[in-house]
Amino acid sequence: MLKDGERIDQLYAEDIQIIQSNDVFSFSIDAVLLANFPSLPKKGRIVDLCAGNGAVGLFISRKTATEIIQIELQPRLADMAQRNVQLNHLEEQMQVYEMDLKDTCQKVKPDSVDLVVCNPPYFKELPTSQKNPNPYLAIARHEIHTTLHDVIDVSSKLLKTNGRLAMVHRPDRFLEIIEEMKLLRIAPKKVQFVYPRVGKEANALLIEGIKDGKTDGFRILPPLFTYDETNEYTKELKEMLYGR
Numbered sequence: 001m002l003k004d005g006e007r008i009d010q011l012y013a014e015d016i017q018i019i020q021s022n023d024v025f026s027f028s029i030d031a032v033l034l035a036n037f038p039s040l041p042k043k044g045r046i047v048d049l050c051a052g053n054g055a056v057g058l059f060i061s062r063k064t065a066t067e068i069i070q071i072e073l074q075p076r077l078a079d080m081a082q083r084n085v086q087l088n089h090l091e092e093q094m095q096v097y098e099m100d101l102k103d104t105c106q107k108v109k110p111d112s113v114d115l116v117v118c119n120p121p122y123f124k125e126l127p128t129s130q131k132n133p134n135p136y137l138a139i140a141r142h143e144i145h146t147t148l149h150d151v152i153d154v155s156s157k158l159l160k161t162n163g164r165l166a167m168v169h170r171p172d173r174f175l176e177i178i179e180e181m182k183l184l185r186i187a188p189k190k191v192q193f194v195y196p197r198v199g200k201e202a203n204a205l206l207i208e209g210i211k212d213g214k215t216d217g218f219r220i221l222p223p224l225f226t227y228d229e230t231n232e233y234t235k236e237l238k239e240m241l242y243g244r
Contacts, residue, residue: 001083008087011055013243014062017087018055019080027055029226030168030204032240033194034119035059037206038166041066044114047158049101049151054081054094056117061090066114070096071104073146101146104154116155116165121146148173149180156184159211164189166208174205187213192221197228 002008005023010016011032020026035056040046040063048057051070061068072078078098085094097107148169155165165186169177171193181188186209194204202223225234233241 001087006080011059011241013239013241014059016058016062017084018053018058019084019087020053021080024053024076024080027053029237030119031055032059032237033204033206033224034117034166034168035063036240037168037192038115038117038164038208040064041114045069045108045112046115046117047071047104047108047113049104049116049118049154050120050146051081051096052077052119054084054096056119057081057094058084058088058090060117061088061093065093068094069108070094071101071107072096072098073100074098101154102150105157108158110157111160113158114160114163116158116163118151118155118165118167120148120151120167120169148176149184152177152180152184152186156186156211159186161212163211164208165211166206168204168206171202171205174207177207181207181209182215186211187215188218189213190219190221192224194224194226196226198225 002019006019006021008017009020011018018027040060042064044066046060046066046068048068048070051057051072054070057068057070070081072081075098078096082096085091085096159165178188188207188209190208192206193202195202224236226237228234
């Protein structure tokens, strides 16, 4: 089951085991935040774009019986995601496709998805970009193979009317995310900013939109803090990581 440099970690809150590797990819708090953010369908279909080793879809799988399809470009990560499905005995619920997300509609019928989740590359691909020398991490973090526009465009094609897109991203891309959503028929509906601790600037945001939704009713949720004044995880984070 394990290959060189891999280990098995556990998300105790959801009783999920996950194969990881510092050489290739390990999930971050962002994946846990995203899995806990959207309104989950009770039935239907969820697609996890830029799935990596499958963390977001795995964590969601314990909250709903809905079919989950994961799309991951990098062969090594797609292989880890597939083995994570097997490790957690989720073959009946989850499928992994190794492919460019721009080709997702070849495998998943357009207008058939209830929820798309995505933890995409955060950084624009610029000539001046300082990239991680590890190609796996560079592709996961920089828009080398996909862009914010691609993610939202594909999501819009996949989603049913009133289907939802939920993403975790960087606050400095917030206005761009809103513009792209509106351009591509997704009405932004709620956002939550995530802060490392009180008194610091936000370092992540969670956003959800509805395909062909009404443009009114946008909500800004209370702030979410990662660490408390003693440098421990806050109560909210502990519940996401370890359960109530």
